[in-house]
Amino acid sequence: MDFSSKLLERAVNEMSQLPGIGKRTALRLVLHLLRQPMEQTKALSEALQFMRNDVKFCKSCNNISDVELCEICSNPNRNEEIICVVEDIRDVMAIENTSSYKGLYHVLGGKISPMDGIGPHELNIEPLVNKVKEGKVKELIFALSSTMEGDTTNFYIYKQIQDYNVYTSTIARGISVGDELEYADEITLGRSIVNRVPFESSLKL
Amino acid sequence: MDFSSKLLERAVNEMSQLPGIGKRTALRLVLHLLRQPMEQTKALSEALQFMRNDVKFCKSCNNISDVELCEICSNPNRNEEIICVVEDIRDVMAIENTSSYKGLYHVLGGKISPMDGIGPHELNIEPLVNKVKEGKVKELIFALSSTMEGDTTNFYIYKQIQDYNVYTSTIARGISVGDELEYADEITLGRSIVNRVPFESSLKL
Structure with missing residues:
Protein backbone atom coordinates (compact mmCIF):
# COMPACT_ATOMS: atom_id res chain seq x y z
CA MET A 1 0.00 0.00 0.00
CA VAL A 55 -4.83 0.44 35.54
CA LYS A 56 -4.13 -1.87 38.49
CA PHE A 57 -4.66 -5.55 39.10
CA CYS A 58 -6.45 -6.53 42.31
CA LYS A 59 -3.83 -7.84 44.75
CA SER A 60 -6.14 -10.63 45.84
CA CYS A 61 -7.83 -11.96 42.68
CA ASN A 62 -5.75 -10.35 39.87
CA ASN A 63 -8.88 -8.82 38.29
CA ILE A 64 -8.52 -5.41 36.63
CA SER A 65 -9.28 -2.63 39.07
CA ASP A 66 -8.70 1.08 39.70
CA VAL A 67 -7.85 0.42 43.35
CA GLU A 68 -5.65 -2.11 45.19
CA LEU A 69 -8.48 -4.43 46.15
CA CYS A 70 -11.19 -4.78 43.50
CA GLU A 71 -14.90 -4.11 44.06
CA ILE A 72 -15.75 -7.79 44.18
CA CYS A 73 -13.03 -8.75 46.68
CA SER A 74 -13.85 -5.79 48.94
CA ASN A 75 -17.62 -6.39 48.87
CA PRO A 76 -18.69 -7.74 52.32
CA ASN A 77 -21.80 -9.39 50.80
CA ARG A 78 -19.69 -11.78 48.76
CA ASN A 79 -19.08 -15.30 50.04
CA GLU A 80 -15.32 -15.49 50.66
CA GLU A 81 -15.39 -19.26 51.04
CA ILE A 82 -16.08 -19.95 47.34
CA ILE A 83 -13.53 -19.06 44.67
CA CYS A 84 -14.22 -19.34 40.96
CA VAL A 85 -11.00 -19.89 38.97
CA VAL A 86 -11.05 -18.20 35.53
CA GLU A 87 -8.58 -17.56 32.74
CA ASP A 88 -9.21 -13.95 31.96
CA ILE A 89 -10.99 -10.83 33.23
CA ARG A 90 -13.47 -11.23 30.38
CA ASP A 91 -14.64 -14.44 32.03
CA VAL A 92 -15.24 -12.53 35.28
CA MET A 93 -17.38 -10.05 33.35
CA ALA A 94 -19.28 -12.85 31.62
CA ILE A 95 -20.07 -14.66 34.89
CA GLU A 96 -20.94 -11.39 36.67
CA ASN A 97 -23.44 -10.64 33.89
CA THR A 98 -25.38 -13.83 34.73
CA SER A 99 -25.98 -12.52 38.31
CA SER A 100 -25.97 -16.13 39.50
CA TYR A 101 -22.70 -16.22 41.44
CA LYS A 102 -21.98 -14.54 44.77
CA GLY A 103 -18.52 -15.86 45.60
CA LEU A 104 -15.09 -14.45 44.73
CA TYR A 105 -12.88 -14.97 41.67
CA HIS A 106 -9.29 -15.81 40.93
CA VAL A 107 -7.93 -14.73 37.54
CA LEU A 108 -5.07 -16.92 36.31
CA GLY A 109 -4.16 -14.72 33.35
CA GLY A 110 -4.14 -17.62 30.87
CA LYS A 111 -3.89 -21.40 30.86
CA ILE A 112 -0.97 -23.82 30.82
CA SER A 113 0.04 -24.18 27.18
CA PRO A 114 3.51 -25.63 26.55
CA MET A 115 3.08 -25.03 22.81
CA ASP A 116 2.96 -21.27 23.46
CA GLY A 117 5.67 -21.43 26.11
CA ILE A 118 3.25 -20.84 28.98
CA GLY A 119 4.03 -23.01 32.00
CA PRO A 120 2.48 -22.93 35.51
CA HIS A 121 5.01 -20.31 36.65
CA GLU A 122 3.87 -17.82 34.02
CA LEU A 123 0.40 -17.93 35.54
CA ASN A 124 -1.05 -16.59 38.77
CA ILE A 125 -1.41 -20.07 40.33
CA GLU A 126 0.76 -19.87 43.46
CA PRO A 127 -1.33 -17.19 45.21
CA LEU A 128 -4.41 -19.38 44.64
CA VAL A 129 -2.71 -22.42 46.19
CA ASN A 130 -1.64 -20.27 49.14
CA LYS A 131 -5.24 -19.09 49.67
CA VAL A 132 -6.31 -22.74 49.85
CA LYS A 133 -3.46 -23.60 52.22
CA GLU A 134 -4.58 -20.84 54.60
CA GLY A 135 -7.77 -22.87 55.03
CA LYS A 136 -10.36 -20.14 54.44
CA VAL A 137 -11.59 -21.57 51.12
CA LYS A 138 -14.35 -24.19 51.17
CA GLU A 139 -14.96 -24.61 47.44
CA LEU A 140 -12.97 -24.04 44.26
CA ILE A 141 -14.97 -23.83 41.02
CA PHE A 142 -12.92 -24.44 37.89
CA ALA A 143 -14.43 -22.28 35.13
CA LEU A 144 -11.78 -22.59 32.41
CA SER A 145 -12.46 -23.29 28.76
CA SER A 146 -13.13 -26.92 28.00
CA THR A 147 -9.96 -27.44 25.94
CA MET A 148 -6.90 -29.59 26.48
CA GLU A 149 -5.06 -26.59 27.91
CA GLY A 150 -7.97 -25.76 30.22
CA ASP A 151 -8.19 -29.36 31.46
CA THR A 152 -4.41 -29.48 32.00
CA THR A 153 -4.54 -26.30 34.06
CA ASN A 154 -7.46 -27.61 36.12
CA PHE A 155 -5.58 -30.83 36.81
CA TYR A 156 -2.33 -29.06 37.71
CA ILE A 157 -4.11 -26.90 40.28
CA TYR A 158 -6.09 -29.89 41.55
CA LYS A 159 -2.87 -31.83 42.21
CA GLN A 160 -1.46 -28.92 44.24
CA ILE A 161 -4.43 -28.63 46.54
CA GLN A 162 -5.86 -32.16 46.76
CA ASP A 163 -4.35 -32.80 50.20
CA TYR A 164 -6.12 -29.79 51.68
CA ASN A 165 -9.69 -29.76 52.86
CA VAL A 166 -11.35 -28.06 49.89
CA TYR A 167 -14.22 -29.15 47.66
CA THR A 168 -13.50 -28.75 43.93
CA SER A 169 -16.06 -28.51 41.14
CA THR A 170 -16.16 -27.54 37.49
CA ILE A 171 -18.90 -25.67 35.68
CA ALA A 172 -21.39 -28.00 33.97
CA ARG A 173 -20.70 -29.02 30.37
CA GLY A 174 -23.76 -29.71 28.27
CA ILE A 175 -26.02 -28.67 25.43
CA SER A 176 -26.31 -24.87 25.17
CA VAL A 177 -29.77 -23.43 25.69
CA GLY A 178 -31.37 -23.11 22.25
CA ASP A 179 -29.06 -25.64 20.57
CA GLU A 180 -30.32 -28.48 18.38
CA LEU A 181 -29.37 -31.89 19.75
CA GLU A 182 -28.42 -33.37 16.38
CA TYR A 183 -25.61 -30.82 15.84
CA ALA A 184 -24.02 -31.27 19.28
CA ASP A 185 -20.63 -33.03 19.40
CA GLU A 186 -20.49 -36.47 20.97
CA ILE A 187 -18.39 -35.60 24.02
CA THR A 188 -20.66 -32.74 25.06
CA LEU A 189 -23.79 -34.82 24.49
CA GLY A 190 -22.27 -37.77 26.35
CA ARG A 191 -21.31 -35.61 29.35
CA SER A 192 -24.72 -33.98 29.42
CA ILE A 193 -26.37 -37.42 29.73
CA VAL A 194 -23.96 -38.72 32.39
CA ASN A 195 -24.31 -35.49 34.41
CA ARG A 196 -28.08 -35.20 34.01
CA VAL A 197 -29.94 -33.13 36.62
CA PRO A 198 -33.36 -33.54 38.24
CA PHE A 199 -36.04 -32.08 35.97
CA GLU A 200 -37.38 -29.82 38.74
CA SER A 201 -34.03 -28.02 39.07
CA SER A 202 -34.02 -27.22 35.34
CA LEU A 203 -37.24 -25.24 35.80
CA LYS A 204 -35.58 -22.75 38.12
CA LEU A 205 -33.41 -20.81 35.63
CA MET B 1 -21.42 -4.55 30.17
CA VAL B 55 -1.71 15.94 8.55
CA LYS B 56 -2.42 18.38 5.72
CA PHE B 57 -4.63 18.30 2.67
CA CYS B 58 -3.02 19.20 -0.65
CA LYS B 59 -4.12 22.74 -1.55
CA SER B 60 -4.58 21.74 -5.15
CA CYS B 61 -6.21 18.29 -5.16
CA ASN B 62 -7.31 17.86 -1.51
CA ASN B 63 -5.41 14.57 -1.19
CA ILE B 64 -3.81 13.79 2.17
CA SER B 65 -0.23 15.02 2.34
CA ASP B 66 2.53 16.01 4.75
CA VAL B 67 3.31 19.14 2.73
CA GLU B 68 1.24 21.91 1.13
CA LEU B 69 1.30 20.45 -2.37
CA CYS B 70 1.11 16.65 -2.49
CA GLU B 71 3.66 14.41 -4.22
CA ILE B 72 1.38 13.78 -7.17
CA CYS B 73 0.53 17.44 -7.84
CA SER B 74 4.18 18.49 -7.51
CA ASN B 75 5.51 15.72 -9.77
CA PRO B 76 6.64 17.30 -13.10
CA ASN B 77 6.20 13.95 -14.92
CA ARG B 78 2.46 14.01 -14.34
CA ASN B 79 0.12 15.21 -17.07
CA GLU B 80 -1.53 18.34 -15.67
CA GLU B 81 -4.14 18.42 -18.43
CA ILE B 82 -6.03 15.36 -17.20
CA ILE B 83 -7.83 15.35 -13.86
CA CYS B 84 -9.43 12.26 -12.34
CA VAL B 85 -12.31 13.16 -10.01
CA VAL B 86 -12.62 10.78 -7.02
CA GLU B 87 -14.61 10.62 -3.83
CA ASP B 88 -11.99 9.76 -1.30
CA ILE B 89 -8.24 9.47 -0.80
CA ARG B 90 -8.67 5.68 -0.73
CA ASP B 91 -9.71 5.89 -4.37
CA VAL B 92 -6.50 7.77 -5.17
CA MET B 93 -4.51 4.98 -3.53
CA ALA B 94 -6.49 2.32 -5.41
CA ILE B 95 -5.94 3.97 -8.80
CA GLU B 96 -2.27 4.68 -8.04
CA ASN B 97 -1.80 0.97 -7.27
CA THR B 98 -2.84 0.08 -10.82
CA SER B 99 0.08 2.19 -12.22
CA SER B 100 -2.04 2.92 -15.28
CA TYR B 101 -2.81 6.61 -14.77
CA LYS B 102 -0.36 9.48 -15.12
CA GLY B 103 -2.63 12.51 -14.72
CA LEU B 104 -3.62 14.42 -11.59
CA TYR B 105 -6.49 13.86 -9.15
CA HIS B 106 -9.19 15.90 -7.51
CA VAL B 107 -10.62 14.54 -4.24
CA LEU B 108 -14.20 15.66 -3.59
CA GLY B 109 -14.38 14.32 -0.04
CA GLY B 110 -17.68 12.52 -0.62
CA LYS B 111 -20.61 12.57 -3.00
CA ILE B 112 -23.84 14.55 -3.12
CA SER B 113 -26.29 12.74 -0.86
CA PRO B 114 -29.34 14.74 0.26
CA MET B 115 -30.42 11.84 2.50
CA ASP B 116 -27.26 12.33 4.58
CA GLY B 117 -27.47 16.12 4.38
CA ILE B 118 -24.52 16.40 1.99
CA GLY B 119 -25.10 18.99 -0.72
CA PRO B 120 -22.68 20.33 -3.36
CA HIS B 121 -21.42 23.01 -0.96
CA GLU B 122 -20.22 20.45 1.58
CA LEU B 123 -17.93 19.01 -1.09
CA ASN B 124 -14.75 20.27 -2.70
CA ILE B 125 -16.45 20.99 -6.05
CA GLU B 126 -15.90 24.72 -6.55
CA PRO B 127 -12.08 24.54 -6.79
CA LEU B 128 -12.49 21.86 -9.48
CA VAL B 129 -14.86 24.06 -11.51
CA ASN B 130 -12.40 26.94 -11.14
CA LYS B 131 -9.56 24.78 -12.47
CA VAL B 132 -11.66 24.01 -15.53
CA LYS B 133 -12.59 27.70 -15.97
CA GLU B 134 -8.89 28.62 -15.99
CA GLY B 135 -8.69 26.56 -19.19
CA LYS B 136 -5.67 24.39 -18.33
CA VAL B 137 -7.67 21.16 -18.11
CA LYS B 138 -8.24 19.14 -21.28
CA GLU B 139 -9.99 16.07 -19.81
CA LEU B 140 -11.98 15.33 -16.69
CA ILE B 141 -12.38 11.63 -15.77
CA PHE B 142 -15.28 10.89 -13.41
CA ALA B 143 -14.21 7.95 -11.23
CA LEU B 144 -16.97 7.96 -8.61
CA SER B 145 -18.86 4.89 -7.41
CA SER B 146 -21.59 3.77 -9.76
CA THR B 147 -24.46 4.58 -7.39
CA MET B 148 -27.29 7.08 -7.58
CA GLU B 149 -25.27 9.51 -5.44
CA GLY B 150 -22.20 9.04 -7.62
CA ASP B 151 -24.18 9.63 -10.81
CA THR B 152 -25.86 12.72 -9.28
CA THR B 153 -22.47 14.17 -8.36
CA ASN B 154 -21.08 13.45 -11.84
CA PHE B 155 -24.08 15.17 -13.42
CA TYR B 156 -23.91 18.19 -11.09
CA ILE B 157 -20.25 18.78 -11.96
CA TYR B 158 -20.94 18.16 -15.64
CA LYS B 159 -23.63 20.87 -15.69
CA GLN B 160 -21.22 23.39 -14.15
CA ILE B 161 -18.49 22.85 -16.72
CA GLN B 162 -20.33 21.88 -19.91
CA ASP B 163 -19.95 25.34 -21.45
CA TYR B 164 -16.17 25.20 -21.14
CA ASN B 165 -13.89 23.46 -23.58
CA VAL B 166 -13.17 20.26 -21.65
CA TYR B 167 -13.62 16.61 -22.60
CA THR B 168 -15.39 14.54 -19.92
CA SER B 169 -15.26 10.77 -19.53
CA THR B 170 -16.21 8.19 -16.91
CA ILE B 171 -14.32 5.04 -16.04
CA ALA B 172 -15.61 1.99 -17.93
CA ARG B 173 -18.38 -0.07 -16.31
CA GLY B 174 -18.37 -3.73 -17.21
CA ILE B 175 -17.85 -7.29 -16.10
CA SER B 176 -15.01 -7.59 -13.56
CA VAL B 177 -12.00 -9.64 -14.60
CA GLY B 178 -12.59 -13.19 -13.37
CA ASP B 179 -16.37 -12.79 -13.02
CA GLU B 180 -18.88 -15.30 -14.40
CA LEU B 181 -21.21 -13.72 -16.95
CA GLU B 182 -24.34 -15.46 -15.69
CA TYR B 183 -24.11 -13.80 -12.26
CA ALA B 184 -23.60 -10.26 -13.57
CA ASP B 185 -26.49 -7.82 -13.10
CA GLU B 186 -28.37 -6.69 -16.20
CA ILE B 187 -27.33 -3.04 -16.15
CA THR B 188 -23.63 -3.86 -15.95
CA LEU B 189 -23.91 -6.53 -18.64
CA GLY B 190 -25.96 -4.21 -20.86
CA ARG B 191 -23.44 -1.38 -20.52
CA SER B 192 -20.53 -3.71 -21.19
CA ILE B 193 -22.13 -4.75 -24.49
CA VAL B 194 -23.03 -1.22 -25.57
CA ASN B 195 -19.53 0.04 -24.69
CA ARG B 196 -17.66 -2.92 -26.20
CA VAL B 197 -14.01 -2.36 -27.13
CA PRO B 198 -11.88 -3.65 -30.04
CA PHE B 199 -10.53 -7.12 -29.19
CA GLU B 200 -6.94 -6.05 -29.83
CA SER B 201 -7.10 -3.38 -27.10
CA SER B 202 -8.24 -5.99 -24.55
CA LEU B 203 -4.99 -7.90 -25.10
CA LYS B 204 -2.86 -5.02 -23.80
CA LEU B 205 -3.66 -5.18 -20.07
Missing part, protein backbone atom coordinates in the same frame (compact mmCIF):
# COMPACT_ATOMS: atom_id res chain seq x y z
CA ASP A 2 1.36 3.40 -1.03
CA PHE A 3 0.65 6.30 1.30
CA SER A 4 0.82 9.94 0.33
CA SER A 5 1.60 10.90 3.94
CA LYS A 6 4.12 9.46 6.41
CA LEU A 7 1.92 10.50 9.34
CA LEU A 8 -0.98 8.56 7.90
CA GLU A 9 1.25 5.58 7.18
CA ARG A 10 2.55 5.49 10.75
CA ALA A 11 -0.97 5.69 12.20
CA VAL A 12 -2.16 2.90 9.92
CA ASN A 13 0.85 0.73 10.80
CA GLU A 14 0.31 1.15 14.53
CA MET A 15 -3.42 0.51 14.23
CA SER A 16 -2.85 -2.67 12.23
CA GLN A 17 -0.77 -4.11 15.11
CA LEU A 18 -4.04 -4.78 16.90
CA PRO A 19 -5.37 -8.33 16.58
CA GLY A 20 -7.85 -8.85 13.74
CA ILE A 21 -7.18 -5.41 12.23
CA GLY A 22 -5.50 -5.57 8.82
CA LYS A 23 -4.02 -2.69 6.83
CA ARG A 24 -7.27 -1.95 4.99
CA THR A 25 -9.39 -1.87 8.13
CA ALA A 26 -6.75 0.25 9.87
CA LEU A 27 -6.85 2.75 7.00
CA ARG A 28 -10.65 2.89 7.19
CA LEU A 29 -10.53 3.55 10.95
CA VAL A 30 -7.80 6.17 10.67
CA LEU A 31 -9.58 8.03 7.85
CA HIS A 32 -12.74 7.97 9.96
CA LEU A 33 -10.84 9.70 12.78
CA LEU A 34 -9.59 12.26 10.29
CA ARG A 35 -13.15 13.18 9.35
CA GLN A 36 -14.25 13.52 13.00
CA PRO A 37 -13.44 16.47 15.27
CA MET A 38 -9.91 16.53 16.69
CA GLU A 39 -11.31 15.96 20.20
CA GLN A 40 -12.33 12.41 19.35
CA THR A 41 -8.79 11.33 18.45
CA LYS A 42 -7.48 13.12 21.53
CA ALA A 43 -10.03 11.38 23.77
CA LEU A 44 -9.22 7.98 22.28
CA SER A 45 -5.46 8.25 22.60
CA GLU A 46 -5.64 9.70 26.11
CA ALA A 47 -8.06 7.01 27.26
CA LEU A 48 -5.73 4.30 25.92
CA GLN A 49 -2.64 5.79 27.54
CA PHE A 50 -4.28 6.45 30.92
CA MET A 51 -5.66 2.93 30.89
CA ARG A 52 -2.32 1.36 30.03
CA ASN A 53 -0.35 3.42 32.55
CA ASP A 54 -2.69 3.56 35.51
CA ASP B 2 -20.11 -4.14 33.72
CA PHE B 3 -16.51 -2.99 34.08
CA SER B 4 -14.44 -3.40 37.20
CA SER B 5 -12.34 -0.37 36.22
CA LYS B 6 -13.37 3.09 35.06
CA LEU B 7 -10.12 3.47 33.10
CA LEU B 8 -10.85 0.29 31.22
CA GLU B 9 -14.46 1.35 30.63
CA ARG B 10 -13.39 4.71 29.22
CA ALA B 11 -10.85 3.10 26.87
CA VAL B 12 -13.43 0.58 25.66
CA ASN B 13 -16.04 3.31 25.14
CA GLU B 14 -13.67 5.46 23.10
CA MET B 15 -12.50 2.49 21.05
CA SER B 16 -16.06 1.44 20.27
CA GLN B 17 -16.73 4.86 18.70
CA LEU B 18 -14.79 3.64 15.68
CA PRO B 19 -16.92 2.31 12.82
CA GLY B 20 -17.47 -1.44 12.84
CA ILE B 21 -16.00 -1.86 16.33
CA GLY B 22 -18.56 -2.94 18.91
CA LYS B 23 -18.12 -3.09 22.69
CA ARG B 24 -16.92 -6.69 22.67
CA THR B 25 -14.30 -6.13 19.96
CA ALA B 26 -13.19 -2.93 21.69
CA LEU B 27 -12.71 -4.86 24.94
CA ARG B 28 -10.68 -7.52 23.13
CA LEU B 29 -8.43 -4.86 21.53
CA VAL B 30 -7.96 -2.95 24.78
CA LEU B 31 -7.12 -6.11 26.76
CA HIS B 32 -4.63 -7.00 24.04
CA LEU B 33 -2.90 -3.63 24.55
CA LEU B 34 -2.85 -4.31 28.28
CA ARG B 35 -0.91 -7.53 27.73
CA GLN B 36 1.62 -5.87 25.40
CA PRO B 37 4.52 -3.63 26.52
CA MET B 38 3.55 -0.07 27.47
CA GLU B 39 5.49 1.26 24.47
CA GLN B 40 2.97 -0.19 22.03
CA THR B 41 0.05 1.76 23.49
CA LYS B 42 2.22 4.88 23.62
CA ALA B 43 3.23 4.48 19.97
CA LEU B 44 -0.37 3.93 18.88
CA SER B 45 -1.82 6.92 20.69
CA GLU B 46 1.01 9.21 19.64
CA ALA B 47 0.74 8.14 16.01
CA LEU B 48 -3.00 8.84 16.05
CA GLN B 49 -2.61 12.26 17.64
CA PHE B 50 0.28 13.38 15.43
CA MET B 51 -1.66 12.23 12.39
CA ARG B 52 -4.84 14.04 13.43
CA ASN B 53 -3.07 17.26 14.39
CA ASP B 54 -0.42 17.59 11.69
